[in-house]
Amino acid sequence: MLAENLKSVQEIIKESLQKRKDSKLTGDSVTLVGVTKNHPPEIVAEALAQGINNIGENRVQEAKAKREILGDGGYWHLIGHLQTNKVRQAVALFDLIESIDSEHLLQTVEKEAKRINKVQDVLLQLNIAHEEQKSGFSKEEYLSVLPLLNNYPHVKIRGLMVIAPKTDDMELVRDIFAAGYRCFCRLKMQRPDIDCLSMGMSGDYAIAVEEGANIVRVGTALFGQRDYSLKF
Numbered sequence: 001m002l003a004e005n006l007k008s009v010q011e012i013i014k015e016s017l018q019k020r021k022d023s024k025l026t027g028d029s030v031t032l033v034g035v036t037k038n039h040p041p042e043i044v045a046e047a048l049a050q051g052i053n054n055i056g057e058n059r060v061q062e063a064k065a066k067r068e069i070l071g072d073g074g075y076w077h078l079i080g081h082l083q084t085n086k087v088r089q090a091v092a093l094f095d096l097i098e099s100i101d102s103e104h105l106l107q108t109v110e111k112e113a114k115r116i117n118k119v120q121d122v123l124l125q126l127n128i129a130h131e132e133q134k135s136g137f138s139k140e141e142y143l144s145v146l147p148l149l150n151n152y153p154h155v156k157i158r159g160l161m162v163i164a165p166k167t168d169d170m171e172l173v174r175d176i177f178a179a180g181y182r183c184f185c186r187l188k189m190q191r192p193d194i195d196c197l198s199m200g201m202s203g204d205y206a207i208a209v210e211e212g213a214n215i216v217r218v219g220t221a222l223f224g225q226r227d228y229s230l231k232f
């Protein structure tokens with residue numbers, strides 16, 4: 001089943017890439033992150049075996065449990081809200097922390113990365129629609145984080161992460177992704193080395209790619225429904 005799902009997701013990504021208008025700044029390929037949260041470790045192993053090398057998890061504890069079973073391999077993305085008291089473990093576990101949503105968190109990541117002599121790749125999470133229940137920087141404030149980064153040599157900013165609102169209004173979703181792409185372009189003028197724009201999940205990754213995403217985070221469309229009774 002995974003093999004078939006993967007093929008169709010890759011097909012849709014390819015078609016969406018051809019529909020891109022202006023996205024030269026994010027390149028002409030897309031990294032598919034397989035979101036394995038609430039799936040057992042065997043699913044992660046299967047994903048890796050199928051060539052899905054980027055694995056997305058939203059909880060530190062769950063990722064740790066899986067990595068202990070699976071050992072090395074894969075490039076791990078943290079895509080869920082990170083609490084300050086979990087930063088030490090997160091820095092040890094994840095190759096890319098996509099969900100940096102406050103200056104305080106950034107400062108804590110610097111401290112923990114320095115402790116183990118790592119340079120931690122991160123994305124800034126944007127809250128473009130100003131949703132109350134979501135964290136992240138507003139599109140008005142995210143650039144003000146940049147001066148801080150000069151003091152944080154153990155943090156490398158790679159780009160931005162955007163989560164669209166839960167809605168059936170796909171034009172609104174498209175507007176949010178288009179705004180995300182504009183934010184990416186503005187950031188890239190100041191930091192030419194940034195290269196990641198993470199936007200799009202199972203319900204909207206086609207639109208995200210059309211609007212310029214070069215990382216998509218896909219769970220359900222690859223692995224089916226999540227099992228919330230699993231304990232990690």
Ligand SMILES: *Cc1c(COP(=O)(O)O)cnc(C)c1O
Pocket residue numbers: 035037058079080163200201202203217218219220221
């Ligand atoms: C769960 C999750 C995804 C994947 O969601 P699907 O709809 O199952 O593809 C992507 N991004 C984030 C931030 C998530 O929490």
